[in-house]
Amino acid sequence: MAEKIGVYVCHCGSNIAGKVDVEEVAKWAGKNCADVCVSRDYKFMCSSLGQAMIEEDIKKEGLTRVVVAACSPHLHEKTFRRACSNAGLNPYLMGMTNVREHCSWVHKDRAAATEKTKALVAAAVGRVKHQQPLEPFYVDVNKATLVIGGGIAGLQATLELADAGYPVYLVERQPSIGGHMAQFDKTFPTLDCSACILTPKMSEAGQHENVKLLTYAELEEVSGSVGNFKVKIRQKARHVDYDKCTGCGICVEKCPRKVLDTEFEAGMGNRKAIYMPFPQAVPRIPVIDTESCIWFERQKCRACEKLCPTNAIAFDQQDEIIEVNVGNIIIATGWKPFDCKTIPQYGYGRLANVYTSLEFERLCNAAGPTNGKIVLRDGKTEPKSIAIIHCVGSRDTRHNPYCSGICCMASLKFGHLVLEKTQAEVYSFYIDMRTNQKNYEEFYQRLLGEGMHFVRGKVSEVTDAARLPSEQGKLIVQCEDTLIGKQQRFPVDMVILMGALEPQADAREMGLKCGISCSMDGWYTERHPKLDPVATMTDGIFVAGVCQGPKDIPASVAQGAAAAARVAGMITKGKVMIEPVVATINDDACSGCKICNNMCPYNAIEFLEDRGVSHVITALCKGCGTCVSACPAGVITGAHFNNQQIGAEIEGALWDALQPAGAAASQPETVAV
Amino acid sequence: MSNVDPNFEPKIVGFFCNWCSYRAADLAGSARITHAPNVRTIRVMCSGRVDPTFIMKALSLGADGVLIAGCHPGECHYIEQNYKAMRRFHMLRHTLRAMGVEDQRVQLVWASAAEGQQLADAIDKMVAEIKQLGPLGWSQNWEENGQRLKALEDIVHEHQEAMEVPV
Numbered sequence: 001m002a003e004k005i006g007v008y009v010c011h012c013g014s015n016i017a018g019k020v021d022v023e024e025v026a027k028w029a030g031k032n033c034a035d036v037c038v039s040r041d042y043k044f045m046c047s048s049l050g051q052a053m054i055e056e057d058i059k060k061e062g063l064t065r066v067v068v069a070a071c072s073p074h075l076h077e078k079t080f081r082r083a084c085s086n087a088g089l090n091p092y093l094m095g096m097t098n099v100r101e102h103c104s105w106v107h108k109d110r111a112a113a114t115e116k117t118k119a120l121v122a123a124a125v126g127r128v129k130h131q132q133p134l135e136p137f138y139v140d141v142n143k144a145t146l147v148i149g150g151g152i153a154g155l156q157a158t159l160e161l162a163d164a165g166y167p168v169y170l171v172e173r174q175p176s177i178g179g180h181m182a183q184f185d186k187t188f189p190t191l192d193c194s195a196c197i198l199t200p201k202m203s204e205a206g207q208h209e210n211v212k213l214l215t216y217a218e219l220e221e222v223s224g225s226v227g228n229f230k231v232k233i234r235q236k237a238r239h240v241d242y243d244k245c246t247g248c249g250i251c252v253e254k255c256p257r258k259v260l261d262t263e264f265e266a267g268m269g270n271r272k273a274i275y276m277p278f279p280q281a282v283p284r285i286p287v288i289d290t291e292s293c294i295w296f297e298r299q300k301c302r303a304c305e306k307l308c309p310t311n312a313i314a315f316d317q318q319d320e321i322i323e324v325n326v327g328n329i330i331i332a333t334g335w336k337p338f339d340c341k342t343i344p345q346y347g348y349g350r351l352a353n354v355y356t357s358l359e360f361e362r363l364c365n366a367a368g369p370t371n372g373k374i375v376l377r378d379g380k381t382e383p384k385s386i387a388i389i390h391c392v393g394s395r396d397t398r399h400n401p402y403c404s405g406i407c408c409m410a411s412l413k414f415g416h417l418v419l420e421k422t423q424a425e426v427y428s429f430y431i432d433m434r435t436n437q438k439n440y441e442e443f444y445q446r447l448l449g450e451g452m453h454f455v456r457g458k459v460s461e462v463t464d465a466a467r468l469p470s471e472q473g474k475l476i477v478q479c480e481d482t483l484i485g486k487q488q489r490f491p492v493d494m495v496i497l498m499g500a501l502e503p504q505a506d507a508r509e510m511g512l513k514c515g516i517s518c519s520m521d522g523w524y525t526e527r528h529p530k531l532d533p534v535a536t537m538t539d540g541i542f543v544a545g546v547c548q549g550p551k552d553i554p555a556s557v558a559q560g561a562a563a564a565a566r567v568a569g570m571i572t573k574g575k576v577m578i579e580p581v582v583a584t585i586n587d588d589a590c591s592g593c594k595i596c597n598n599m600c601p602y603n604a605i606e607f608l609e610d611r612g613v614s615h616v617i618t619a620l621c622k623g624c625g626t627c628v629s630a631c632p633a634g635v636i637t638g639a640h641f642n643n644q645q646i647g648a649e650i651e652g653a654l655w656d657a658l659q660p661a662g663a664a665a666s667q668p669e670t671v672a673v
Numbered sequence: 674m675s676n677v678d679p680n681f682e683p684k685i686v687g688f689f690c691n692w693c694s695y696r697a698a699d700l701a702g703s704a705r706i707t708h709a710p711n712v713r714t715i716r717v718m719c720s721g722r723v724d725p726t727f728i729m730k731a732l733s734l735g736a737d738g739v740l741i742a743g744c745h746p747g748e749c750h751y752i753e754q755n756y757k758a759m760r761r762f763h764m765l766r767h768t769l770r771a772m773g774v775e776d777q778r779v780q781l782v783w784a785s786a787a788e789g790q791q792l793a794d795a796i797d798k799m800v801a802e803i804k805q806l807g808p809l810g811w812s813q814n815w816e817e818n819g820q821r822l823k824a825l826e827d828i829v830h831e832h833q834e835a836m837e838v839p840v
Contacts, residue, residue, distance in 0.1 A: 072699045073716070098714070101702025106793070107710040112682070116710045119684075123713065508747075517748050525748065529787075537692065537750045581718065599721075601752040624751035625722030629761075632830055641718055643726075650686060650731050653713040657684050657735025 003129050006038040006063040007121060008054060010045035010070035012100055019104035021114045025069070028118055033125045037061060046076050051083040058087035065093050065128040069121050071100040090133035092580070092640060097124035119653050126652030130644040134580040139227040139619065142327030143167060143571050146231055148219055148510075151179020152553055153545025154332035155201050156560030157567075162210035164568050169324050170205060171233055172215045174263070176281035178202050179334055183264060183358060185365035185372070187553055188413040189443035195367065199280045206282035216287055220321060222329065222513050223603075225619050226540030227576045229326050237317040239288035240274075244312035247284030251304035251313065252276065259292045266358040269369030274304050279367070288313075328540045328567040331524065332560060333510060335546040338393035338400070338499035346392065346497055347462045352377040353475055354462060354495045357410060364417050374422050376494060383424050383493035387477045388414055389459045390430040394500035402521055405550040407498035408434045412443055414496060415452040427453045427490055429479055437552065455490070457482045462495050501550045514541050515602060515622075523549045534563040538622075539576070542566055581623035581640045587613045589635040596627035596636060683737035683803040687712040687796075688727065690720045692750035693785050694742030700789035708793035709800040712740055719743070720781075721754030725765045725829045728779055733825075737809045738778040740799055742792060745783040755783070768828065777802040778809060 007029045011017035022041040030039030038057050042050050045068060057063055066089065068080045073096040081091035097120045107113040143166050147154045150172035158170045170177065181187075182202075184194035205211050220232040240251075255272035264277040271277075273293040276286045294301035295315055305313040340348035340356050348354045353376050355363065366372035375382055388411040394404040408430065415426045433454070435444045448454070461478040467489070474491035481488050503522030504510070511518050516536040517525050524543045527535040534542050542563040545556040570576060585596070585605075590613040597605050597614055604620035605627060607613075616627075616636075628638040637643075689695040695716050701708065717723060720743025728739045741762060743755040762781045769779055780799055784792040 072695075072702070074696065074699060098699070098702075101699040102714050103710070105702040105705055106707050108707055109710065112710040116713060119713045123715065512752065515752065517750065517752065519748065520745070599754075599757065601754065622751060624719035624754050625717065626719060626751070626754045626757050629722055629724035629727075630757070634830075638718075638722065641722060643724065646715065646717070646724075646727060647730060649715050650727060651734060653686055653715060654684060654731065654734045654736055 003035045003064045004038075004062055005033070005036045005065040005067060005125055005128060006054065006057050006061065007033070007036050007040070007067045007125065008045055008050075008069065009039075009041040009099075009117075009121070010050070010068065011041060011043045012045075012070060012104075013043065016070070016100050016104040019107060019110055019113045020099060020117045021110065022117075024114060025117050025121060029121050029125065033122055035065075035129060036125060038063065045070050046079050051079065054080070054083050055087035058084065058089050063089065065131065066095070067121065067124045067128050068094065068096045069099045069117065069124065070096065072098045072102075092134040093128070093131050095124045095128040095131060097121060115656070119655060122655040123649045123652035126648035127645045130642070130648050131640070134639055136580050137578040137618070138575045139225075139578060141227040141570050141574060141576050142229075142325055144169065144324070144326045145567050145571075146171065146229070146324065146326040146329045147332060148329065149179070149332035149334055149545070149547070150174075150177030150205075150213075150215070151332060151334045151545060151556070152181045152198065152201075153334070153556040153560035154179070154330065155205055156557045157330045157332060157544055157564040158205050158211055159201060159208070160561050160564035161567060162205070162208045164564075165210065166568065166571055167210050167212070169212050169214060169231075169233075169326065171217050171219060172213070173218050174277060175216045175238070175275075175285075175287040176202075176277050176283070177205060177213065177215060178278075178280075178282070180358075181553060182278060182280075183266065183365070184361050185368070186413060186417065188409045189439045191413070191416070193366075195280060202280065202282040213283060214322065215283060215285075217322070219510065219513060222515070226538075226578070227327050227570075228619075229329060229540065231324050231326060231329070233322045233324065235320040235322050237319050238285065239290070239314055239317050240286055241312040241314050241317075242283075242285055244310045245285045246310055246312075247276075247286075248309065249276070249286070250307050250309065252286055254303050254307050256301065256303060257292055257294055259289070265369060266356065266362050268359050268362040288315075328542065328570060329514060330542045330544055330560075330563045330567065331510070331514060331516070331547060332544040332563075333504050333507065333547040335501040335550070336504050338502050340392060340497045340499050342399065343392060345461045346389065346459070346495070347464075347475070348497055351462065351464055351475060351495075353383075353493060354497060357407070357414075357496060357498050360414060360496045364414070364421070372421070374418060374424075381493075382422050385425045385427070385490075385492040386418055386494045386496065387427045387429060387459075387462075387475070387490060387492040388496045388498060389462075389477070390428065390498050391458070392497040392499045393502075395431060400500050400502065400521060402550065403434065404498075404501045405434070406501070406552045409440055409443070409552065411496070411498050412447045412452070415447050416450065419450050419452065424493070425453065427455055427477070427492065429455050429457060429459050429477065431456070431458055437554070455479060455481050455488075466491075501546055503547065507547065514538065516541050516543070523547065534559055534566055539578070540570070578619075579623065581638070582618050582621040583616050583623065583625065583627055583636050583638050584618075585614055585616055586635040586637070587611065587615065589633060590614055591633055593632065595632060596630055599627045599630045677805060677807060681804055681807060683711050683800060683808070684735065685712045685738040685740055685799065685803065686731040686736045687714045687740040687742065688717050688720070688723045689714050690743045690750070690755070691716055691718045693744035693748065694720075694782075694792060696786035697742070697784040697788050697792040700786065701793045702789075704789050706789050706793045708796045711800045712796050719749070719751050719754045720758035721749075721751065723758055723761070725761055726826050728765060729825055729829060732774070732778075732809060733811050735811065737806075738780070738799060738803045740796065741779075741781045742784050742795075743781070745785055748785060765829070772825075774809070775806055777806060
């Protein structure tokens with residue numbers, strides 16, 4: 001039975017018609033392409049009139065296939081599918097070919113562009129004949145959500161969903177939620193105290209009836225797909241019984257072993273072997289660090305166990321795997337600071353009074369190791385001059401090419417805190433000042449007025465080798481001031497390195513577990529950089545906060561809330577549509593060679609031992625088609641992209657290649673392979 | 674290469690992956706980055722979908738070249754399927770070399786959705802290279818090749834098993 005094909009060539013105003021003779025293409029297709037019974041051109045095919053025209057033809061002419069030659073299918077495939085659907089034609093019997101972005105917009109020669117358009121139309125006509133009616137799948141959405149990462153972005157997402165009445169599992173690697181924001185003293189540009197705005201949210205999450213906190217826990221494995229993910233979480237052994245502990249803190253107080261706190265205090269202070277990272281920690285359940293605990297080292301001490309009023313210490317506690325079922329996952333895993341030792345000429349780790357920005361945050365935090373007094377490493381001397389070096393490891397092709405986004409504002413904040421608390425002079429060494437959010441520029445202007453000094457240039461070296469008597473005992477910052485074109489030396493007492501924000505060390509590994517990808521830099525790739533910055537290419541997996549790219553607190557909060565809104569939308573809808581572009585194996589013809597089994601990155605192909613054949617688990621298949629092209633027997637079919645369809649498309653695209661010159665007029669399908 | 678026909682316009686079939694390269698070509702369009710009109714695009718979901726027989730088929734049907742474009746390694750929408758495309762590409766290239774098909778005629782490029790310019794440059798470069806080479810001419814000898822084609826496809830399928838090294 002011959003198909004009845006309708007071909008619709010869009011002018012797109014003059015966007016296509018300006019470079020392509022669309023009337024000629026429509027006429028040509030009607031005459032030369034087999035089975036085409038309607039061929040029209042129209043000013044704006046996507047307009048309601050254009051769609052109505054297609055719908056009417058389907059009904060009146062009884063079209064069985066539709067080809068639309070217009071813009072990118074990424075723009076209007078849905079529009080034309082809907083039009084077909086409205087007229088009673090299965091939407092997967094429509095094919096779009098892109099003659100705007102791929103043709104009229106990029107070619108200069110009208111004749112060549114018209115020729116290419118014909119080939120693209122011929123290809124689409126060839127393909128559409130072999131397209132098959134498909135039905136999308138619908139699956140129920142589990143109401144529970146997994147949020148990975150308890151920083152501000154993850155917290156916001158958690159609370160939005162929990163407040164909407166949906167259960168949330170919040171997984172955090174550290175013993176407490178809070179993330180990096182808990183370490184900060186003040187937040188720019190409003191200078192409100194970080195803890196004052198963060199800790200209420202933390203305790204709200206800790207007490208919320210819809211939130212299940214899993215702190216000191218890590219994501220182990222994700223299986224399933226949108227609507228129904230099965231997640232395995234490793235609850236690391238705290239060696240403290242979660243249910244018995246009241247958080248009184250006697251164990252922490254009595255623990256005799258002090259160690260350097262390299263995480264929360266960024267190496268600026270100490271903690272005990274049994275510890276809560278900070279006083280406002282949520283949950284208030286301490287953790288035993290087995291690497292420094294005397295009991296784990298040499299089976300002695302047990303002071304905490306003896307003194308615990310509720311017998312909550314459990315030395316023999318083991319890691320536990322918790323399994324949860326969720327409908328969606330929000331990844332908010334944040335960032336790690338750049339290792340400033342990577343740039344040896346800045347002296348971090350070698351020169352005592354060179355600090356990282358996180359160290360300085362702890363130094364000026366009222367709850368930090370010096371109670372907020374800005375002093376040098378000796379613990380008493382107040383610095384008389386401080387240099388802040390921007391872009392350490394960012395905007396630097398040797399390290400990270402991207403801008404970390406927050407450091408300009410953070411250094412202005414540091415400048416303000418130093419000027420407020422000390423008599424010191426502050427020098428800021430910048431490449432460009434980037435203060436482009438609400439009230440940020442105003443804060444910059446304020447600091448200019450407060451007397452912070454700005455030097456435009458990239459610092460070449462920080463050294464303690466004095467050349468002049470005035471440099472004795474100082475750190476000398478060597479920098480070309482590019483505004484006056486002079487090399488200058490700035491003797492200072494303290495240097496703060498504004499290190500880059502970097503992706504977590506295991507970001508790629510985590511991405512792989514969840515089936516999402518990272519950019520070259522290691523940040524998670526969003527579905528669309530402008531129009532869909534919270535979803536990812538994997539349905540049901542969302543990203544929020546810095547793990548998607550450097551951003552400040554307001555942007556992280558906004559993205560966390562946005563991700564939650566998307567998840568809430570999915571839950572409210574109750575069902576999710578899955579494109580029917582999946583692979584199927586003809587099990588009668590499968591030889592059971594298992595070649596396809598290892599091709600699939602989603603483990604969607606299982607081997608049925610009893611029947612000796614491979615089988616695609618439809619719910620897991622994402623439709624990439626790699627197994628289809630790998631099957632040596634050719635018995636895997638990729639729906640909507642099968643061999644017949646692509647083969648016909650190749651033939652159509654080369655319709656004029658087999659014709660002798662000048663006689664390129666007959667039907668495209670002259671050769672059967 | 675003395676008899677290069679200045680009027681020769683190569684016909685190239687492009688297999689572009691839906692997520693990166695097809696979008697890169699879309700971006701080239703939105704940014705009006707002009708490039709040679711010789712590549713006729715076929716959209717596939719992933720460069721991993723490109724069966725070596727598609728390439729053989731295109732060449733046998735008169736294409737002067739085939740361009741496969743996918744996401745950068747490490748950025749595949751399907752995690753790592755572009756590596757599989759790469760593996761197949763290099764294996765097929767060996768076969769094609771043995772058959773006297775120049776390397777420039779079948780190319781694999783990476784273009785992220787942000788790299789409209791790079792994709793346009795790659796297309797221009799490829800078209801210029803094939804113009805230098807002249808027509809492939811498989812279709813001119815269609816009778817003969819038509820008979821051989823079956824045998825060629827058989828060779829590819831025969832070797833496919835060896836080409837797929839499980840990860």
